[in-house]
Amino acid sequence: MTDRFLLLFSLLLSLLVALTGCGDTTGEPGANGGEGAGTVNVYSHRHYEADQQLFERFTAETGIEVKVVKAKADQLIERLKTEGADSPADILITADAGRLVRARAEGLLQTVDSAVLAEAIPASYRDPEGHWFGLTVRARVVVVAKDKVDPSEIGTYAGLADPKWKGRIAVRSSSNIYNQSLLAALIANDGREAAQAWAAGVLANMARDPKGNDRDQVKAVAAGEADLAIVNTYYIGLLLGSDDAAQREAGEAVVVTFPTMTGGGTHVNISGAGVTKHAPHRDNAVRLLEFMVSQEAQKTFAESNYEYPVRTDVEPSALLKGWGDWTPDALNLSQLGENNAEAVKVFDEVGWR
Ligand code: FE
Numbered sequence: 001m002t003d004r005f006l007l008l009f010s011l012l013l014s015l016l017v018a019l020t021g022c023g024d025t026t027g028e029p030g031a032n033g034g035e036g037a038g039t040v041n042v043y044s045h046r047h048y049e050a051d052q053q054l055f056e057r058f059t060a061e062t063g064i065e066v067k068v069v070k071a072k073a074d075q076l077i078e079r080l081k082t083e084g085a086d087s088p089a090d091i092l093i094t095a096d097a098g099r100l101v102r103a104r105a106e107g108l109l110q111t112v113d114s115a116v117l118a119e120a121i122p123a124s125y126r127d128p129e130g131h132w133f134g135l136t137v138r139a140r141v142v143v144v145a146k147d148k149v150d151p152s153e154i155g156t157y158a159g160l161a162d163p164k165w166k167g168r169i170a171v172r173s174s175s176n177i178y179n180q181s182l183l184a185a186l187i188a189n190d191g192r193e194a195a196q197a198w199a200a201g202v203l204a205n206m207a208r209d210p211k212g213n214d215r216d217q218v219k220a221v222a223a224g225e226a227d228l229a230i231v232n233t234y235y236i237g238l239l240l241g242s243d244d245a246a247q248r249e250a251g252e253a254v255v256v257t258f259p260t261m262t263g264g265g266t267h268v269n270i271s272g273a274g275v276t277k278h279a280p281h282r283d284n285a286v287r288l289l290e291f292m293v294s295q296e297a298q299k300t301f302a303e304s305n306y307e308y309p310v311r312t313d314v315e316p317s318a319l320l321k322g323w324g325d326w327t328p329d330a331l332n333l334s335q336l337g338e339n340n341a342e343a344v345k346v347f348d349e350v351g352w353r
Contacts, residue, residue, distance in 0.1 A: 039067060040281050042288075043068075043091065044091075047070055049304065052068075053300060054291075055068065077102060081108065087278050089279070091273050091288060093135070093272070094273075097270050100132035110276070111130040116293070122310070128332065128334065132274035134310045136310055139232070139266045141233055141259065143228065145254060149227050151255050167207050168207055169206050174210070174352045183195055187342055196346045196350060200350040208225060218235065233307075233323075237305075240319065299314055303317050
C-alpha cells in the first residue's frame, strides 16, 4: 500500500516537473525560461573565465542554475528589445556603464532596491535609481615606454593634447566605447569646447592612424612605434599574465601611469549589471547580483581578471597594487551614457576615426 502510494506520488511529481519546466536542463534559456525557481538567465557581454567560476560557485551555494548567453552588448540590447515581455533574460551584464545607461533609456531594466548592493557599491558606480550596478572597476590609463618617458611627465588627460607628444601617442579608434566614455567624462568635467580641443590635440599627436584594440596599442609602444598608449588597466595584466612570450614582453615594456581629470581623479569605468524589465526570476537575479559583490566574489574578480574590486574593503591583486595608489574620478558613471552621443559627435567633428 505504502509502495503504491509512493509510486503514484513520484509519478505525479515528475508530471509536475515536466509541466512547469523545472526539469529543463538545456544550456540556453529558451521557451521555458519563465518557469522554475531554480534558474537565473544572464545575458552577458563579458567573456572571462572568472565569471564562469563565480556562477558555478553561486550554483553550488544556492542550487540556482545560471544560464548564460554571451554576445556583444548592442546585440543583447537589441535582443531584449525584440523579445520584450517574453524575454527569458533576468540580468544584463555589460563591460561599460554607457551601455547600461542605454539599456535603461530603452526601458529594458527595472529598479532594484537592495541594501546589500547599496552598501557594497560606492554611489558613483551605480545608477542613482537602482537600474544598474557596477561589479568591477577598470581605469583608462596611459602606459609609457620604459626608459623613454618619465612617468611623472603624465599629469592630466588634458596634457595629452600638448604638442610635446606630437607623433608619440597610440590609441584605438573612436568607434570604441572605452574612448567614447573617456571623452564623455571629459565633456562632463571640462565642457564640450575643451573636450573637443582635447580630441583634436590628441589626434594631432597620434603616432599612427587609430587601429587595433587596446593590447595592440601597448604592442605598438613595445615595438617603438609610439611612446605612450591609452589603455584599460586590465589589458596590462592580461598581457603580463599571458602564455605568449610576445604578449608578456609587450606588457613588460611599459609603465602604468594614472592621469587625472583636471581637478579630479583618474577616469574609470565599470563592468556592471542590471535586472531586466521582465525578469522571470527577479529574486534569483537580485541574489546573483548580491553574490557578485560579496567579498568572496570580489576577491575572485580582483585576482583572476586584473580588475579593481568595486568594494573598497577588498584589496586589488598584488600586481595592481604594485602600480601604485591612485584616486578614481568621482563622476557618477551614468554621465558616460548621457554624454555618449555628444562624444561620438565630437570625435566625428575633429576627424578622429
Ligand atoms: Fe575590454
